[in-house]
Amino acid sequence: MQKQWGDFIGGVAMQGKLVSTHQLGFSGKQISADLATTEGIHLSDGKTMSGNMVLKATSLDEAVIMAKKCPILFMGGSVEVRDTIPMNQ
Template identity: 65%
Template structure:
């Protein structure tokens, strides 16, 4: 899968649309509103967020088109596309 990931990310970078990408670790802590802390990451339905990628896209449809080539889809995974909201 390393070649597929390299080609996927490289293609977006060549188009000058890649802003950043990060693979997330599988260790962490969750902090709740009552300030309690629990060891481990949030997993829902046996799924956990594995990473993120920020791209430059002119529309949501363009970003979805890029995401359709993500190697995680060929492994049975899922990709979620969201807009970034400035803070």
């Protein structure tokens, strides 16, 4: 799968649409509203987010078209496409 990932990320980058990408690790801690800390990462239905990619798209639909080529889909995984909201400094 390494070649498929390289082709996918490289293709997005060659279009000038890649901002950043990171693979997430498998260790972490969760902090709740009462400031309690627990070991481990969030799992939902036995699944966890394993990475993220920030890209430039003219619309959410354009981002969905790009995401449909993500190799994780061919491994039985899923992809969530979301917009971002810039933080004012």
